[in-house]
Amino acid sequence: MSKLQLGIIGCGWIAPFHAEALNRLCDRVKVKWVADPIEERAERIAAALDGDDIDVLLDYRAGLGGVDAVSILVPHHLHHPITLDALRAGCHVLLEKPFALTLDEADAMIAEARAQEKTLMVAYPHRYRKSTQAFKRVIESGDYGRLFMLDAFMDEDNREYVTGGWFVKKATLGGGVFFSASAHMLDVMLWIAGDVQSVSMVGTQAGLPMEGEDTAISIIKFKNGVVGSTRHTWFSPKPDRWYSMRAFCERAVVCLTVHPLGNLAVEGRRCAWSSRITVAETGAEEKVLLDSDEGLDLTEETRHFLDCVESGARPQTDGHVARQLMQVALDAYRDAEAKGAN
């Protein structure tokens, strides 16, 4: 089978993680070009990719006709226009999260993908991680009884990362930390617990120079009766994990914890990791069920995209799932605004 020809649009912080995954899948995909208006960023990603024949473009539009698919890794306010350009040029799209800034934008992107009969997948990486999948399997095995509560926490120090530009403005980020990044946790929670009955949120600006909140807590009731919470800060004085989720079942607490072993915001792809699943049963010592060095590895996410393009199957995190996550976030902001809580 011939390889899928792909272009990368946006060569900033997340791009080396995509490049690494694409290198791992080089038997199935060939990166033809990388595009960024900042040439040295595009050159850095071209150099990180396998192959010495990768074009560097300042304007992605020049490359759309020559590829089957694009990875779109740009600021949030550009997700909608660039995705529409790519779909209209006949490209399948892997788009970084969050989907869009508004539900109208999301609907237009879903409709365009359908009209063009192209795959549109939104990159919510956590559910594609092997350790998250193992966590879900343990909960769903029923070995520890019925799930009744999920508690998720993201503990990040983004002082080196959120310094200006599009990150600090609501018009370009779409909101604050909750809109931009808490959906990583919400995606896994909805994947495990299903549809949301209600959500509320509180937020604060702890210290980052952002218009939106840099710290947010939400509480969620799922239609199946499960309750959940997310806590998230980008201003942690001393992060002791990147991400954790605890699942309270009738007879045990199952916990997934993902620790960067360095400063993720600064070290990026060089950062080493530890991912661990533990189970603490009533009256017993805590047991380790899984210990791995899996970190922000986008290989399985990218493999799923390639599988869906090849088979025509619907991606797990397609436009409808991503729209549902946006709806939850927007409902949470509406609740917070009504109560003066953000």
Ligand SMILES: NC(=O)c1ccc[n+]([C@@H]2O[C@H](COP(=O)([O-])OP(=O)(O)OC[C@H]3O[C@@H](n4cnc5c(N)ncnc54)[C@H](O)[C@@H]3O)[C@@H](O)[C@H]2O)c1
């Ligand atoms: N999955 C994750 O854990 C994760 C982590 C960080 C960022 N992200 C997402 O990745 C996306 C990019 O974030 P980032 O941190 O890499 O931001 P960034 O600012 O570091 O990089 C964005 C890049 O896009 C480029 N760009 C701007 N306009 C462009 C255009 N018209 N054509 C091509 N390139 C253009 C910028 O020059 C910049 O290099 C966002 O959607 C963000 O939410 C995901």
